Amino acid sequence: MEILIKASQFILSLSLLIVLHELGHFIPAKLFKTRVEKFYLFFDYKFSLIKKKVGETVYGIGWIPLGGYVKISGMIDESMDTEQMKQPAQPWEFRSKPAWQRLIIMLGGVFVNFVLGIFIYIMLMYAYGEKFLPNENVTDGVWVQDSLATDLGIKTGDKVLTIDGEKIKKFSELTIGFVNGNTYQIERNGQILDKEIPENFISKLVDRGKDAGAILLPRYPFVIAEISEDSPNTNADIQPKDIVVAINGNSIKYFDEAQTELDKVKNQEITITVQRGIETKQVVVKVTENGKLGVGLGQLSFKDLEKLGYYQLAEIEYSFAEAIPAGWNKSWKTLTDYVKQLKKIFNPSTGAYKGLGGFISIGSIFPAEWSAQSFWNITAFLSIMLGFMNLLPIPALDGGHVVFTLWEMITGKKPGDKFLEYAQVAGFVLLVALLLFANGNDIFRLFK
Template sequence: MSPIAIKTIQFFLSLSLLIVLHELGHFIPAKLFKTRVEKFYLFFDVKFSLFKKKIGETVYGIGWLPLGGYVKIAGMIDESMDTEAMKEEPKPWEFRSKPAWQRLIIMLGGVTVNFILAVIIYIGMAYSYGEQYIPADSLKDGFLVTEKNIGDELGIKTGDLIVAVDGEKVEKFSSLPLEIINGNTITIQRDGRTFDQEIPVDFIATLLEDEDKARFLSLRTPFVVREIPEDSPNLNSGLKEKDEVIAVNGQSVIYQDEIVPILEENKGKKVELTVKRDGKTIPIEAQVTNEGKLGVFAGYNSFDEYAENGYFKIEKVKYSFLESIPAGIDKGVSTLSGYVKQMKKIFNPSTGAYKGVGGFAAIGGLFPDGWDWPAFWSATAFISIILAFMNILPIPALDGGHVMFLLYEMITGRKPSDKFLEYAQITGFFLLIALLLFANGNDLYKWLFK
């Protein structure tokens, strides 16, 4: 099966699960408060349905337009725009007849379920898989800046350590790029001194110019010969697998990034390597290619070998079931907090972050090319967080819009008129369509021109 097909299947499986559970978040409290639910739909049934069946007073169905789902609650102005029913006298089983606090619970049910679902997934992942990460402060000689132009923009260089973002200590190396994207200030350790550096306001725009360079930080690794190909100019030079290069032409080196510029200066020439082998140092004359390479594959076979040789540490954490609960809650809260920070950047035009807003293609890209359950559940939990946040925004036609009007009613004691709610719903609907077109237009632009 092709990678695109696998991604598509995972996307629709995840989306269907999240939509059904979100709508159950509205459906269950509505039923508990004896409010009639006329429809419960996965996807939208514009003009026709792929499947529908009436059970009791509710029609359950699957629509053909996969832009979401909905429950049609009697006596409520929603996606169906059934204004005719609103002209009749309110019935006891209708949404509009219920106390404001009950209506508020019904409207908050969807986003609540989405957040709880994400937390449950994170708890399950913590319990099932544990956690493995490289502590950021364990990189003994800092990190490697793989994209110099991005490093210059940020004010960092190879060998630096970023110890904090916005005053918060950086715990995991893997989370550092995202923390920088969400942050405003970084704290750098360089040559024994520590100082703060402002993150440029338009730093995200710089990254978006070439998204392949978004992971601009990497681990510094030694030049350890892993494999010598048959066509290597140094096949018979005396180099052997597991040799560690510690000097070139008498110049001491530790990391690959220190060797690269020396080889560049000696393209097409021979160089004197000093390698460490079985505790001994051995001189070897090696040929540098015209491209400034030695023609060998370098690096250890696993991260564990780097850790065993003291280049960095690897923390491996296993959680009991009870320990996984606070770990999952913390992951859910931190993921939501990080997403809120990203949205703040998006709504600030000067950051240029709005250029990175994506639609269905971007969401589909969160899933792996192959069947990888940890990656699938991680992506599903993240999308659930996104749905919770986006739906609670105070935009008419979203849950947050209904919540906003309900809070207004509860505070002022005055209920907005049905006509006002109708116009607000229409306005919100067109706003959502515009956002949808913008997000998916960004996806199309990237596909065509990047």
């Protein structure tokens, strides 16, 4: 059921983005009186699932869910209809239109993707606002549980101040900051330290697997989740949800402090102080030879941690007027973060190419339960990503057509049809290779 819910959201989001992207080409084409022969969601090689001709255009749904297209008369595109190009140019054909009109038609899909992404982010800011843990509110530093954070040179209690000189606003942005960044600054015991992010950081991050958890966490209190069956303290007066606040009279605030104290008293009987609701109790317990109490560590939500006074969350509500710049800023950050990641992917030494994913990776980012906020957040991200990818100057993408059209407008010389055909084939081969590589990565990770 979980896979079905994720897949349904992915198909819905993808279909919405494809249809609106193609409308971005379709509408200006019709405005400039250019004939559109086909408008398709998904590709229809050999046959269609659904099709219906309305006027001069066939509307349909193909069976290959790798995208969609509009077939515009007199244009060398995915259809590779070279026979049409051998005939004399007709007034309704793409190739007969002025260069500026062809440029607008080609940029229409990208324009819609960017506008859609911005619009969704604006509406999300207006409807839900923002709720997050400000990085500056993690006053006692981070909790390091992962060797990857240690490889970065971070220790428990360090405060991450900036990445590439930019102050981190949200604690949740730390990991993506390390992915995109090159240098960072921390505060350790009152001393400011500048450090470099290892070039192979992304490679190691990918190798951990997507279920490995965050590399950095805010420091948590020692909350007891359960008492293990083989615990030496099954008969001790400790209960789930108890918070350990002192060990042998030494006050502790966080679990990492508790572990330091327990390591000093291995194989000993000690007294711990627990907070149980509004009550505080002292309990005699036995420490194992490994410095454990034989209990599971419980996790609290940020809301619970806020109630206990550990962290102060930020909750921002926006009027519609305020949501416009907030949504724009969110869109811009999404785009710039994506561009930084793309640069890392094209640098083999970072190993970022191993994280490149296909349809399985994209589908997996949707939640296992329906959430309108999550769905639209992901759809906005995908829309901006799709817009940028289509703008890349690769033949077979909108950006490739745009480059050729701009060249014509600047030099006054139109590229020949044969050149455009060969460029289209080369671009298509490149895209298929990237598609196979990305989805191959997905399959490899599944088996791994």
